[in-house]
Amino acid sequence: MEQTLTYRKIDDTVLDTLTPPQRSYWALVALLFAGVLMGAGCWIYQILVGIGVGGQNNPVHWGTYLINFVFWVGIAHSGTLISAILHLFRAGWRNPIARAAETMTVFAVCTAGLFPFIHLGRVWLVFYMLPIPNQRTLWPNFQSPLMFDVVAISTYLTVSSLFWYTGMLPDLAIIRDRAVGVRRKIFTVLALGWTGEFEIWRHYTRGYLFFAALATPLVISVHSVVSWDFALSVVPGWHTTIFAPYFVAGAIHSGLAMVVTLMIPLRLIFKYEAIITDRVLESVAKTIVFTGLIVAFAYATEIFMAWYSRNPVEMETFRWRALGDYALEYWIMVTCNTIIPLFLLFKKVRTNIRVLFVISLLVNVGMWYERFVIIIGSVAHDFLPHAWGLYSPSLIEFGIMIGSFCLFFFLFVLFVKHMPSVSMTEMKETLHEGASHAG
Amino acid sequence: MPADTVSIMGVFSSEHRAASAIDGLRETPWTIERVHSPIPSHAIEHALEPPRSRVSWFTLAGGIVGFFSGFLLAAFTSLRWSLIVSGKPVVALVPFFIVGFEFTILFAVLGNVLGLISQARLPRFDTQPGYDERFSGGHFGVLARCSAGEQEELARFLEENGAEIKTDF
Numbered sequence: 001m002e003q004t005l006t007y008r009k010i011d012d013t014v015l016d017t018l019t020p021p022q023r024s025y026w027a028l029v030a031l032l033f034a035g036v037l038m039g040a041g042c043w044i045y046q047i048l049v050g051i052g053v054g055g056q057n058n059p060v061h062w063g064t065y066l067i068n069f070v071f072w073v074g075i076a077h078s079g080t081l082i083s084a085i086l087h088l089f090r091a092g093w094r095n096p097i098a099r100a101a102e103t104m105t106v107f108a109v110c111t112a113g114l115f116p117f118i119h120l121g122r123v124w125l126v127f128y129m130l131p132i133p134n135q136r137t138l139w140p141n142f143q144s145p146l147m148f149d150v151v152a153i154s155t156y157l158t159v160s161s162l163f164w165y166t167g168m169l170p171d172l173a174i175i176r177d178r179a180v181g182v183r184r185k186i187f188t189v190l191a192l193g194w195t196g197e198f199e200i201w202r203h204y205t206r207g208y209l210f211f212a213a214l215a216t217p218l219v220i221s222v223h224s225v226v227s228w229d230f231a232l233s234v235v236p237g238w239h240t241t242i243f244a245p246y247f248v249a250g251a252i253h254s255g256l257a258m259v260v261t262l263m264i265p266l267r268l269i270f271k272y273e274a275i276i277t278d279r280v281l282e283s284v285a286k287t288i289v290f291t292g293l294i295v296a297f298a299y300a301t302e303i304f305m306a307w308y309s310r311n312p313v314e315m316e317t318f319r320w321r322a323l324g325d326y327a328l329e330y331w332i333m334v335t336c337n338t339i340i341p342l343f344l345l346f347k348k349v350r351t352n353i354r355v356l357f358v359i360s361l362l363v364n365v366g367m368w369y370e371r372f373v374i375i376i377g378s379v380a381h382d383f384l385p386h387a388w389g390l391y392s393p394s395l396i397e398f399g400i401m402i403g404s405f406c407l408f409f410f411l412f413v414l415f416v417k418h419m420p421s422v423s424m425t426e427m428k429e430t431l432h433e434g435a436s437h438a439g
Numbered sequence: 440m441p442a443d444t445v446s447i448m449g450v451f452s453s454e455h456r457a458a459s460a461i462d463g464l465r466e467t468p469w470t471i472e473r474v475h476s477p478i479p480s481h482a483i484e485h486a487l488e489p490p491r492s493r494v495s496w497f498t499l500a501g502g503i504v505g506f507f508s509g510f511l512l513a514a515f516t517s518l519r520w521s522l523i524v525s526g527k528p529v530v531a532l533v534p535f536f537i538v539g540f541e542f543t544i545l546f547a548v549l550g551n552v553l554g555l556i557s558q559a560r561l562p563r564f565d566t567q568p569g570y571d572e573r574f575s576g577g578h579f580g581v582l583a584r585c586s587a588g589e590q591e592e593l594a595r596f597l598e599e600n601g602a603e604i605k606t607d608f
Binding site: 152159195199211 | 480509567
């Protein structure tokens with residue numbers, strides 16, 4: 001399919017997506033914005049009334065705010081995985097989806113970054129976590145994994161945003177050169193005066209390579225750090241050394257599923273079939289099978305280690321997960337994350353776009369429930385039976401959660417209609433260097 | 440640019456023709472001023488044989504500064520508390536290494552960006568003479584300079600290599 005593409009066809013296909021949108025587009029934007037306002041309203045209500053309007057209470061103090069935080073950080077990971085790691089490995093199927101995946105990363109980190117603020121309750125005291133001189137001479141304690149998290153997430157947001165923007169520079173110049181009026185002026189500034197001069201390319205390719213090389217260990221470290229928020233405590237079900245690789249694999253699993261969830265409608269609406277080919281989606285589907293198997297191995301290892309340790313508290317925690325009050329959530333997690341992706345082993349399934357889309361949605365659901373099972377399940381049922389208790393989110397929490405999903409999709413929908421959602425330059429790089437590719 | 444010289448832009452629709460023209464130009468007394476390309480072309484890189492970019496030094500410097508900044512910041516804040524918990528050291532190597540690592544990546548990337556914009560001299564908003572908007576799409580440009588008397592000869596050379604000639608800038 002890619003062989004039929006030319007430089008001009010790539011430019012035309014992507015630039016066609018930037019034409020003035022129809023009313024239905026603005027209706028969707030308005031709907032998502034209403035969802036964002038609803039979430040913001042719930043947060044404002046919580047700030048005015050107090051954190052007690054959420055469902056968190058003894059013994060479950062980490063509810064949907066932390067579930068959504070981990071969920072969105074996880075989603076953010078595959079963008080960098082696809083863009084950086086596959087760039088280093090020179091995987092050709094990366095190029096059509098790298099831009100959208102990087103965009104997903106940036107917006108997912110922004111969404112995730114809101115939840116620690118929301119969870120704080122007294123959000124105006126957030127500066128306590130920043131290492132700034134103050135009259136109380138109180139400094140953040142970097143021995144706490146929560147402080148590792150502040151550093152890691154801030155770094156990840158900065159690095160992924162710079163990686164995303166730097167990668168867009170040549171494409172912004174393409175838009176600039178075809179724009180007129182105010183739009184041309186805006187893109188002239190955004191493109192930083194990019195001219196495709198070889199002297200610029202010489203430094204750019206070197207810098208981009210280092211971006212990828214630095215983002216790769218970062219992506220692994222960030223979700224490891226998120227896992228240590230849990231693993232460095234002594235709570236049964238959390239205090240385990242497998243958490244870092246388990247979280248990283250889960251993050252990649254959920255991120256890949258979200259990539260498919262976003263790519264399939266994008267391909268359909270923007271007529272990207274010649275760029276985001278069936279082969280590209282099939283490659284992502286195969287990777288989902290692989291990450292699903294790693295996640296399944298992690299689930300099995302947790303249970304095995306609990307049994308092998310003969311620690312009664314650990315054994316009870318995992319028995320209760322599978323058979324206790326949250327058994328339904330546990331089995332949703334297992335089914336959606338490990339069993340359903342196995343259907344992608346069949347070529348007929350993974351090449352059926354509709355089925356692939358449904359499976360990607362189910363993996364997203366399963367990964368949300370994985371965070372529910374880990375976060376809620378462990379503290380709801382830890383050492384002391386008299387301290388056990390159940391948790392259910394309040395309406396305010398649901399409002400904020402729905403608002404966060406609306407925020408992510410609101411930003412993404414705005415982006416894809418105003419910026420190049422496929423990297424034209426990287427697509428050109430994948431083409432055979434023929435003699436008449438100028439179209 | 441000396442007063443008795445002229446610049447001619449050759450616009451190529453093919454990467455290989457542009458690379459071939461560059462190869463040929465390097466064997467002549469004419470000077471290659473600039474080359475434009477819509478992609479990072481290996482063929483053009485081989486033809487130009489440019490020196491290695493120095494961006495990596497900025498990245499390395501950023502990484503080194505970052506590691507020590509992160510580690511020392513964590514050690515400093517911990518020393519301000521100076522509380523011994525469970526007999527563990529106040530300046531603990533393992534957790535502070537994590538902070539150091541994250542700062543290494545952050546500062547290395549910031550150094551990388553600084554290196555990129557300083558070495559590539561970005562941003563630049565003045566219009567470059569001879570720039571053609573097709574260069575961002577699918578065409579390649581080679582701007583060459585020669586003495587005023589050799590203008591026709593240079594133009595013919597570029598045309599023979601498949602270029603469309605631009606002199607009106």
